[in-house]
Amino acid sequence: MQIEFELNGATVGTSVEARTSLADCLRDNLGKTGTHLGCEHGVCGACTVLVNGEAVRACLMLAVQANGDKVVTVEGLSSDNLSPLQASFRKHHALQCGFCTPGFITTAHALLTAEPDADEERIRDVLSGNLCRCTGYVPIIEAVLDARKFYAVQKEKA
Amino acid sequence: MKPSAFEYASPATLEEAVSLLHAGNGNAKIISGGQSLMPMMAFRLAVPEFLVDLKHIPDLNIIRIADDGVHLGARVRWCDIAGDARLLTAHPLLAEAITHVAHYQIRNRGTVGGSLAHADPSAEMPGVALTCDALLTIIGSSGTRIEKASAFFTGPLQTTLEADEILTELHLPAWPTARRWAFKEFARRKGDFAMAGVALFYDLDGNGRAENAHIGAIGVSDCPIRLGAAEAALNGNVVDDNTIAAVAAAARAEIDPPSDIHAPAAYRRALVGTLLARGLTQSAG
Ligand SMILES: Cc1cc2nc3c(=O)[nH]c(=O)nc-3n(C[C@H](O)[C@H](O)[C@H](O)COP(=O)(O)OP(=O)(O)OC[C@H]3O[C@@H](n4cnc5c(N)ncnc54)[C@H](O)[C@@H]3O)c2cc1C
Ligand code: FES
Ligand code: FES
Numbered sequence: 001m002q003i004e005f006e007l008n009g010a011t012v013g014t015s016v017e018a019r020t021s022l023a024d025c026l027r028d029n030l031g032k033t034g035t036h037l038g039c040e041h042g043v044c045g046a047c048t049v050l051v052n053g054e055a056v057r058a059c060l061m062l063a064v065q066a067n068g069d070k071v072v073t074v075e076g077l078s079s080d081n082l083s084p085l086q087a088s089f090r091k092h093h094a095l096q097c098g099f100c101t102p103g104f105i106t107t108a109h110a111l112l113t114a115e116p117d118a119d120e121e122r123i124r125d126v127l128s129g130n131l132c133r134c135t136g137y138v139p140i141i142e143a144v145l146d147a148r149k150f151y152a153v154q155k156e157k158a
Numbered sequence: 159m160k161p162s163a164f165e166y167a168s169p170a171t172l173e174e175a176v177s178l179l180h181a182g183n184g185n186a187k188i189i190s191g192g193q194s195l196m197p198m199m200a201f202r203l204a205v206p207e208f209l210v211d212l213k214h215i216p217d218l219n220i221i222r223i224a225d226d227g228v229h230l231g232a233r234v235r236w237c238d239i240a241g242d243a244r245l246l247t248a249h250p251l252l253a254e255a256i257t258h259v260a261h262y263q264i265r266n267r268g269t270v271g272g273s274l275a276h277a278d279p280s281a282e283m284p285g286v287a288l289t290c291d292a293l294l295t296i297i298g299s300s301g302t303r304i305e306k307a308s309a310f311f312t313g314p315l316q317t318t319l320e321a322d323e324i325l326t327e328l329h330l331p332a333w334p335t336a337r338r339w340a341f342k343e344f345a346r347r348k349g350d351f352a353m354a355g356v357a358l359f360y361d362l363d364g365n366g367r368a369e370n371a372h373i374g375a376i377g378v379s380d381c382p383i384r385l386g387a388a389e390a391a392l393n394g395n396v397v398d399d400n401t402i403a404a405v406a407a408a409a410r411a412e413i414d415p416p417s418d419i420h421a422p423a424a425y426r427r428a429l430v431g432t433l434l435a436r437g438l439t440q441s442a443g
Contacts, residue, residue, distance in 0.1 A: 018166035041197035054266040060196040129261025
């Protein structure tokens with residue numbers, strides 16, 4: 001089936017089978033391999049992308065269901081340099097192998113965009129939907145807490 | 159694994175969706191949030207030949223609060239419920255129970271109708287529907303029917319839904335403001351399915367005694383269940399330590415929970431008693 005959606009700000013068209021997941025479409029058809037696939041059944045969160053501004057599991061959505069939507073992958077969150085959230089992950093050593101990182105970054109980005117004043121409990125609650133097998137979560141939470149100030153400024157400007 | 163091949167349609171009306179399901183002759187399935195169906199298809203536990211997406215059907219995503227209670231369209235998502243502050247007073251038990259459903263990203267797509275139709279014995283929404291005497295509106299090629307939640311769930315992942323039927327609305331009866339209630343569950347990780355959970359409410363008569371007790375449990379049987387003996391132990395009594403102990407004991411005695419890799423039966427039985435005691439203590443406070 002022929003589908004068209006907005007990917008990281010630009011309109012893209014591609015042809016997929018009905019059974020192709022959004023995650024596979026992003027990786028295989030559109031080259032956005034920042035979207036990682038861990039479990040492929042909704043448990044790990046590595047495949048998280050933004051669809052119309054909301055964080056969703058790309059492995060639990062069909063590509064055809066994204067027809068006409070606005071999709072943002074981890075590649076869409078920065079252009080040349082690291083985004084403030086990504087830089088905060090680097091500063092706090094919030095990644096080791098990095099496999100889970102795109103899912104954490106996209107999830108935290110969605111959360112802080114909507115709720116820049118999210119407290120630690122809220123951040124822990126939201127990030128509990130993502131699995132990391134390397135870092136033990138504490139540095140990840142610290143990185144997200146630290147990045148809140150950038151989102152608060154953005155929200156004020158908007 | 160990947161799902162097997164299927165065809166996909168996204169009809170604009172309910173009538174069209176019903177006729178597509180009907181034409182599918184048992185091999186067509188609805189997709190709503192996809193948060194249960196997609197994993198089932200990836201594991202090839204479900205191999206539908208045709209998927210009918212509810213996405214473009216209007217008005218199924220409405221939360222309506224009326225004198226007769228709360229009406230949730232089938233496509234209302236967990237995040238929609240969490241974001242609707244009216245529900246904190248219109249149906250506090252629902253609002254609380256829903257905070258335990260799944261994780262942030264899944265809550266952006268998982269829906270009320272999908273959860274009810276999927277009928278996971280550990281899911282919160284079926285438990286709330288059963289405990290609250292909810293009514294379900296179901297539309298199919300032979301017309302519309304209203305079914306009681308108590309008749310709807312027939313087994314694990316089984317309901318009375320026919321292959322060409324669509325659940326369109328859940329109606330939770332009106333909630334008196336003075337009502338006492340609690341929802342408690344235990345899961346290893348927040349957002350995961352509960353090992354067991356309880357939903358309860360009751361009203362107080364003029365003498366401060368409990369009446370109209372409704373107590374339901376999830377994760378302890380093939381379906382969500384009502385705990386009749388526990389309800390009987392609560393009705394007519396002041397909710398004090400003695401009553402709470404008696405209700406918890408009655409609940410432990412009347413359930414026959416499964417053993418699985420998550421917990422042995424004895425653990426689940428003890429857990430239900432503990433959760434119920436905590437819930438009753440909270441509700442009385
Ligand atoms: C990692 C993970 C954790 C989860 N944790 C929880 C949890 O703690 N508690 C919980 O309750 N749920 C949990 N879920 C399940 C989640 O809430 C599901 O989204 C929900 O149960 C199904 O809703 P859906 O809209 O995604 O349905 P879908 O997956 O689209 O559909 C599920 C089934 O219902 C049928 N169906 C859907 N809509 C209708 C309708 N309107 N009429 C008739 N049939 C219909 C479909 O054909 C399918 O058989 C979890 C899911 C995941 C992936
Ligand atoms: S790959 Fe999607 S949640 Fe694990
Ligand atoms: S950094 Fe390796 S899984 Fe998270």
